[in-house]
Amino acid sequence: MTTLIHSEDQLGLDGLGEQGDAFGPVRIALIDSAGYCYCELPLDLHMLLIAPGNTGKSAALQALKLFLLPEDSLKKAEKKFRFAHKSGYYSGEQSHSFYFPAANSMLILEVENAFGYHCQILFVGRGALRYERLFVPARLDAISPFIWNKSLGDCGCPEAQFSPTLMREQLKKKYPGTEHAQNRDQVSQLLYPERALDPETGRFALLPLKKVDYSTLNALRTMTHMMFEDTTDGKQLAKSIAALIEASKRDETDNLELDLEAIEEEHRRLESDTAYIANVEGLEDKYNLVLQQYNNLNRLHDINIRWNSLLFSARKLAQTLNEKSKPLAEKVFHSNEAFEQAKQNLSRISTQAKELEITIGNNGDRANNGKGIKGDIQLFRSRVDKVNAICAQYPGTQIKEVILILEEYRQEREQRLSVLQENVNNAHRRLELQKNREDFKNKIFAENEKIEHINRLLGSHLTPHAQDVIATLIPDMLIEVLSDEELHLAIPKIEHFSELFNVDNEQISFHQQYWKKHPFSTKKQLQKNIASLERKLQDCNNQIVDIQQYQSEPANVLNKLKREVTEARNDLGLLNGIQQTRQDLHDKKEHLIEAEKQFTDAKQKIIDGQSQVTKTDAAHKKYQNAQTLLLKQSDEINAIVTSLAHLQKYQEGRLYEEHALATPCSPTKELVETLENDIEQARKLRENVLNGLRVFFEQQIIHDPHRIAMSQSPSGQHVKEGMESLQLVYRELPEKKTALKHAYTEHNHLLNTKTQTLIDNVTLIEHFQRNLNQELNETNINNLSGLKFSISLDNRFKKLVSEIQAVDFYAEKSLGESFYRSLVNFCQEFFSRGESQTLTLEDIILNVDISYKIIGSERWLDKPQSNSTTSLTTLAIVQYLMQRLFKPGVKYHIPYVMDELPTIDPPQIPPVLKEAETRGFTLFCASTRAVGVDVIAAVGNHCNIGDIQADKFFSQERRIVYWGALESLAPLDDPEMQLTEDAKFDEHISHAEVIDETL
Template sequence: MSSFYFSYKRVILVDSADLCYAEIPLDEHAILLGKGNVGKSSILNSLRLFLLPEVNFSKCESKFAFRTSDKNSFYSKDQSFQHYFPSASSFLILEVENFTGSHCQILCRGTGYEYKRLFVPLPYNQIRDLFWSCCEDEDGIGQAVEGLTFPSVREKIKKRAPDTLVVNDTDKLQKMLYANDLLNDSETRYSLFPLVEQDNSKVNSLRALFLLLFDMNSNSSAMTKAIADIIEADKKSSNDILNFNIDDFLKKHEQLEQESKQLTIIKNQEIEFSHLKTKFYEYIQLSESDKKYANFMDSLFKEREQTKKDKKIIDDQIKPILKEIKELDDEFKTTNHKLIEVKAKIDTKTTDLKQAQSDFDKGHQIWQQFYISLTINNAIESAQQEHLEKTSQLSALNSEIEAQDQRNKLKNNITIYQNSIARFEESSKNKQFILAEQLEKPVASILASINKRLIQANPNKQLEIDDIEAINRFSSLFRNSGVSFDFYDMSFEKRSVDIFDDLEQQIIDIKEKLRKDKNTLSRLQQSNNSLHRQKDIQELEKTLEDLKLKMETLRKYPIAEANIETFRNQLNDMGIDKRNLEAKRTLIENSLFNKNKKHSALRPKQEVLEEKLVTLIGLEERSKILKGRYKRLKDIESNTTHFYQKTNISINSLNEIEDELSRFDELRNQIILGLHKFISEHIIDDEDNIRVDAPAAKSIKNTFKRLQEIFNELPQKRTILDEQILTHNQSVAQYTNVLTSHEKYIEAFKNQLNRDFQNIAINDLDKIEVNIEVDRRFRNLVAEINKADFHSDESLSSRFYERLKVFVNSFFNEKNSSRLTMDKIVTGLNYRIKKKGSDAWQTKKQSNSTTALINLELAQLLLRRIKKSGCTVTFPLIHDELADINIDQFDWLLPHLNKQGFRLFSAATYSASSELIHKIGNYHEIGSMKTARSYSADRTIVYLGGAEKFLTTEEARKMNIIFAEHPEIIFPNN
C-alpha cells in the first residue's frame, strides 16, 4: 500500500431508507442478503450522496440517477429526499481513513430538498453513542437515542472535535472531497478520492464514473449515457451550440458582391491621389516649420544655459583635483629624491661590505694556510719576525759586513741548535728522570699550564725529596677553577701533560731550523758574484714582497671581520629606509594615478562642453538673423509656449528650417488646386468650403483627411471584404467544426480505452477491444463536412447550406436544445474479445457474465485515469446484479479486485446460492433484526456488528456448530 492511502471503512444509516439503524463495513468484499424491500440497494446507493459534491436533490434524476425497481425510470427528487431523510433524526454517515487519519462525513435532512453535511475528524467508534445506544436493551441490539436532531449532534460533536466543519457550498465540497495535494495534510484531511487535477472536466468525469459504478449493464441506456458523459466531461470547450440561419448567409453574400463593385470604382482614382498625398505630407511637415524655429530657439537657450551649468560643475570638480595632483607631484619628487640618496648610500655601503668580505676571506685564507696554530696577532708577529729575518738575510747578501755579522749569528745559532738537539736526545734516553714522570699529575698539570717546558726539564737523576717538596709548595699556591689554574689575579689555561710527542716535534723543529741556518750560512759563504747568490737575492726579494702582502692582509683581517657586521647592520637599516620610501612612493603614485585618472575622465567632458558652448553662441547669432528675415517668426516664438519640444541644435537644423519656410507657401497653393479637382470629379464633397480664395488651413486638412480615408481604407476594405467572404465561410465551419470535433473526441476516447485494455487480462480473455457506437446521421454529415473547403474566398455552395439545414431540423426537435452533447451522439457501447488460444475475434454479443467483468474492469480503468498517481484508494465497487457473473469467475475476479484496490459491494436476496455467498466470503444479513425502540414505527430494522462468513470444518467443530447436509458448507447456528 502507498504511503498516501484512502480507505472506505463503513457506511451507517440512521432512521433512513426503511432502516432504523445499519452499520455496514466497506473495507472487504461483502454481499448484503435479505428479502426484497428491506433496504439493501438503498445502502449501496446511499454512497452516491457522499461521493458527489451536491447539497440538494434538485434534478435528482440526472444528478444521482436512483433507478426504480423496474430499471426503466428514476426516482424523483421528492421520492429520493423522503426515502433517505424521512425525519429530523435521519442521518447518513460514511467513515473514511486516509493517511492523515480517520474522519466521518455526516449527512442529515435540511430545508426543502437540501441536505446538510458535517466533516468530523474522528473515527466513528468515538461518536457512535450519539446515533445509537448499544448497551441499554435486553436484546443486545441497541436502541434509538432520544432527542436525536442535527443541532444536538452538531453541538455534542463540536465539544469532542472543535475542528468539525459544516460545509454546504458545492465548490468547497468539490475541493475537499477530491483534494490532491498529498503533502498538505490539512487540505487532504477529508479527501475521498484524490483527483489528478481538480478542474471541472475531471470532476465531471468522476461524477459520471461514480454513477457508472451503480449501473454496470452495457446494454442499458445508463451505461451508454455514462460513457457519453465521461467523454463530454473531457471536452475542453462548451462552444458547441448549433444555432444559425442559412438565409442570413445568402443575404450576406449579396451584400459582399455589391461592396466589391464599389471598391473597384475607387481603385481607378488611386494614382491621382498618390501624387496629391505626397505633396500634402510635405505640406503638413512644413506647416510645423515656424514651430520648429520656436522650438529651436527655446531648445538653444535651454541648451546654452544647461551647458554653462554643466561646465561649471565639471570645472568645480577638476579644480580641487588639479590642486591635489600638484601637491602629490611635489611630494613624489621629494620622496623620490630621498630614495635615490638612500640607494646611493646602499650601493656605497654594499661596495664597502664586499671589500671587507674580500679582506676577511683573504686574511682568513692566509691564516688558515700558514698560521693556523697561531692567533692573528701572533701570526702577524711571526710574519714580521720572518720579514725581519729575510730582510737581514737580504742585507747580508748585499753587504759583506752584514753578511759576516749574519754568518756569526748563524754559526752561533747552529751551535745552540746542536746543543739543544744533543740535550733533547740525552733527555730522551733518560725519560724516567723527566719532571713530568717524577711529579704527581696534578702538580705536573699546574706546571704545564704555566709553561709546558717546565715539565720537559730532565735533571738526569732522581729528584731529592726537598726538591719535590719545594715544587709541591709552589704548586699549592695555584687554585683549580675547572678550566684553568688561577695564581692570584692571573689564570693559566689547563694543558695536557703529555710531553713526548712535543719533545719529538721540538727535535724536528730544531733540526729544521738547523738545516735552514746551515743552508743560509752556506749561501752567505758563497762568492758575491756567484749565480747562486744572485738567485738567492731574487728569491729573498720575492719572499719579502709576499711577506709584506701577508702582513698587510693579516692586519686587515680582524678589521674586516668587525666591519662586516657593522656594514650589514647599516645595510639592513638602509634597506628598511629604502622599503619605507618605496612604499610611500607607491602610495603617492597610486594616489597620483587615481587623481590623474579622475582628471582624465573629466577633462574630455570639459573640452566637449567648452567647444559646445562656443558652437551654441554662434548658432544663437545665426538664428537672430533668420528671425529678422521672416517677421512672422517673432509672433510664433512668443505664442508657442505650449508646444515647445526639444530640438536638435545644429547649423543644419537651422538651414533646414529656413528651407521649409520657403517651400511651405509653394505647396499650399498646389494642394488647394488638387483638392478642387477631386471635388469637381465628385470623389469627395466640399463639406469644408475650400473653393474660396483663401481657405483656412484647418479646412484644407479636413478635406484632405476625408479624401485620404477613402483611399487609405481601400486596401483594408478590399482585405476586409475578402476576409468577410472567408469569415463567412469559416463561420459555417465554426459550427460544423463542433460536429467534427465530437467525432474526434469519441474516436480519441475509444483509442485510449483500447490502448489501456491491451495491458489487461480478464479471466480467460486474451484481448479486449471497445467500440462506441455513433448515430448514423451524425457520421454521414461529418463525412460531407470533411469534403467542404471552408478556407476559400468564394461562397460555399447552396447545396451545402441545404444539407446542413436538413441535419439540424432532423437531429434536433423543438423541445431539445441545439447544444450538441455526447449523449445525443453516442448510441451504444459494445466489446469484441479474443479468448486465450484463439486467433479469431468474437464480435457477437457477449454473455452477461463476460460483459459484467469487462464493465467492472472498465470502471476500474477509468477511475485510475483520473486518480492522482502515487496514492492508493480502497474503493467499494458496487455491483447490484451478481447473478450476471458466472460463479466460476469469482475465483479470478475477487483477488483481481483486491489487487486493484477495490472491494466488491453487492446485494442479493436469499435466492442467491450458498456457493456464491461462499465465494464472496462475507455477508451481511439485512432485515433479520428489528427493534421496538426505534426512531419511527415505520423503520425498525437494525443491523450492526461484523460480517458473517463460512467456516472451515475444524473451526465449526470448535464452536459446536451444527453441520449442514453438505460438509463443505457450514452455517453458523444462530
C-alpha cells in the first residue's frame, strides 16, 4: 500500500499546543475546487481579495457558508446556501459540481478557540450531492504538506503520493481525537455544542452560541445569508429578526405554538355539549312515556313461555319424522348408487366388446374390410400369394435362386436406363457447347481487332528508351495512329532524337506511372486472353465430337425400362421379406384366436350386466316409493309447524329477558288464537317503544350501534340496551350540566393562557425594536447621523390580538360566537390548507422598514440610499444582530463577507473596520484589479490571486495557486506614502510583484 511519509517539521507538530485567543476562523484553503488548484486565504484579519474577473473571488468568499452552516448535503442548495448568481441561486447539482468537481476536491477551514487550533476538512461524501467533514486537532500548516509540496518550483506542486482517502486515514492515526462527521446532527454537535466552553465538548467549536436549538441555528442561517448578500431588504431583515427573537426566548413557553384549529375544535365540542343537554331536557316528557310503555310490555312475560311450549311440541314432532327419514334416505341413496354402478359396469363391458370387435375386424359389413387382425391376415396372405406367383415363373427354382435372377435382371435394366438417360443429357449438353463455341469465336475476333489497333500506334514500335524520352517530353505523340509508310519514316528519326537524352530513374518512374494504363501496354494481356479462349474453343469441339458418337433411343423405351426397374425392386422386396411375412401371418392367426375368445366372454358379461341393472333398478324404485310416502307425512307435520311459525317474529323481537323452559303440550287451535291476541297487544306496545327510541336516535341523544332505527324486528336484547342507555342519559343529566360549566371555565382559562403568549410576543417584538433603535440611532455612515427601524406585523394578527385583549376569559360560559368566528376567519385567511396551524414570528413579522436621518437635519427619510450607504448599513445591522447570538464575555472573530468593496467610500473604511473589530468581525472582501490604491491602503491587507498558475496540478481545469504572506500598503496619510495617485498604484504593483517573486 502506498503511504505518505512526512517529517514532524513538515507536519507542524510544534503548533499543536498553541491556545487560541478567540473563537473563529483563521484560514481557508481550497484544493482542486471552485476554480483553484491550491489556494490559502487568511480570515482572522481584515483582508481584500484582488483578482481579475471570473477568477473565483466570489466563490472563495461564498465557500465560508459550507463551514458556518451545519449541513451535510447540497440538496436544495438554492434554499439552504443561496449561492447567488445574476438571475438567482445555483442549484444543488451546480453547487456540488463547482465546489466538489473531482475526487481530490477538498475545502479546509483552520479554526481557533479557547482550546487550541483545529481544522475542518470538507470532502466528497457517499451519496448524491453529499459531503462529509473531518475535524482534526491540528493547524493547516501541519495538514497542507499531505496535499501540496511548497518547496518545489515557483509555486509548489501536488504531493507526489497524494490520496485524499489515505491522507484522512493517516490524520486519524497521527492525531488522536480526530472526529469524522457524516450527518447533520454530528456536524451540529461538533460545530455548535451546548457547552462550547467545556474542553470535552467544545474542542471543535466554531462559535460560542448562547443557546443551541433550532431557533438559534435558524437565526444563524438567516444572518449568514444577510451578511453574504449585503442587502437591507426588509423581508430578509424581517426573517432575521424573527429568528433572533425566537432564539432569545427564555423557555419553550414563550414560543408562539398556538394551535388555533385545536381551540376551535374544543369550542365546537363545548357548544355541541350545550346543545345536547338542552335537547335532552326538552325531550324529558317523551322519555317518561316511552319508559312507561316499556314497563307495560315487560309485564307480558308469559307470552314467551306459552309460545315456547307450543313451538317445542311442534318441533318435537317434526324432529321425530326427521329421525325416521334419515335411514330411509340412506337406503334410497345407496340403492341409487348401486343402480348407477351397475349401469356404469354394463357400459364399460359394452365398450370393451366394441373395442374387441374393432380389433378383430368384425365391425361394419360381414365382409372383411381390411381393418383389424383379419385385415392384417388378409394383407400378409396376399404378400405370400404374390411370392408364390413369382416363384411359379421359375419352376423348380428355390427362392434364393429367384432372388439372384431378379437381382441380375434389375442391375441390367438399371445400367441400360442409366445409359439412355446419359444420352438424353448429352443432347442438351451438346446444344450448350455449340452455343459456347460461337461465343468463344466472337471474343477471339474482338481481341484480335484490339491488337490490330495497338499495332498501328506509334508508341508500340519504339524502343523502351525512346518511349521514356517521348513520354517525358511529348506524351500525346505515343498514342498517334500511323500508317505503315508513316511508321517507316518516323521511327528512325525518333530513335535518333531520343539518343540525345539520358533518362534517370525519376523520369522513368514518371513514364511508368503515367503510361502504365495506356492501351498499347495491354497487348500482351490481350494475347494471353486469345490463347485462353482458343483452348476453351478446342475443348468444346472435343466434347461435341464425343457426344455425337452416342445414339439416342425413343422415349417409350426409356419409360418401359423405368417400369421394369421398379417392378424388379418391388418383387425383390417381397422375396427378401417372405420369412418375416410368414411369421407375422402366424402371429396374427394366434392373436385372432385369443381376441375372438375374449369377445365371446365379453358378450356373456354383457348379458350378466343387463341382469344386474334390472335387479338394482327394482330395489331403487322400492326404497324411492317408501321415501315418497314418508315425505308426504313430513309435509303434514311441517304444515302444523308453519301455523305456529308466524308467531316467531315476536320471539325474535321480544323486549324482556325472562326465559322459561318449554314443557311439552298438544298444540291446539284455541291455544294458538289466545297467544295471537296477546302477541298483537305486545306488538303495539313494542312498536310504540321502538318509535320512541327512534326519536332519541335521530336527535343523537343516544347511539344506535345495532341500527335499531333501520330494523323492522330488532332483538329484545338490543332494545333493552337502547332503553338502558336512555335511562343512563337522564340519570347523568345533572352531573353533565355541572361538568359543562367546569369545562367552559377550564377552556377559557387555557385559552387565556395561550392567547397571552400572543400578547407577550408582541411586547417582545416591540422591546426588540426599541433596543435596536437605541443601539443604531446615532450610527454615523457617510452623511447619515442615525437609523430607525420599524417592524411591520401582519394586520390580521394585529386585529386578532386586539380582539383578544377585549375578551373576558373568566366567565363560566362561551366567550361568544363573534370571538370564535374571528379565530376561524384568521385560520382560513392566514394558513394554507394542509399546513400546520402554528404561529411563528416569521409568519407574523412581514417587513422591516429603515428610515435614515441626514446630518444636520431632523427629518427621517424613507428613500433608498447609495450603494455605499446600503452596504455600510447592512454591515452595522448584521454586526449588531449577530452578536446577540453569542455568549457574552467570550472573544470571537467572524469574517464579514463583502463581495464588492469599491462601493464604499475610502474615508469610511477605517472607522468601519474599527467598529467591526470592537464587535468581533473581520472584513473579508473582494475586488477586481481596477480598485484604487486608497481602498487597498484603507483595508491594509490584500491578496493578489489569479496570476500564478501551476505547471503541475490536480485537474487541467483548475490551475490557479496562491499561498504565503499577505501584502499590505501603508495608509495614505503616512509620510512615506505622500506620492501621486499613479505613483502610489505603481509602487503597489511593484510591491506585489516583489512578493509574488518571493513566493
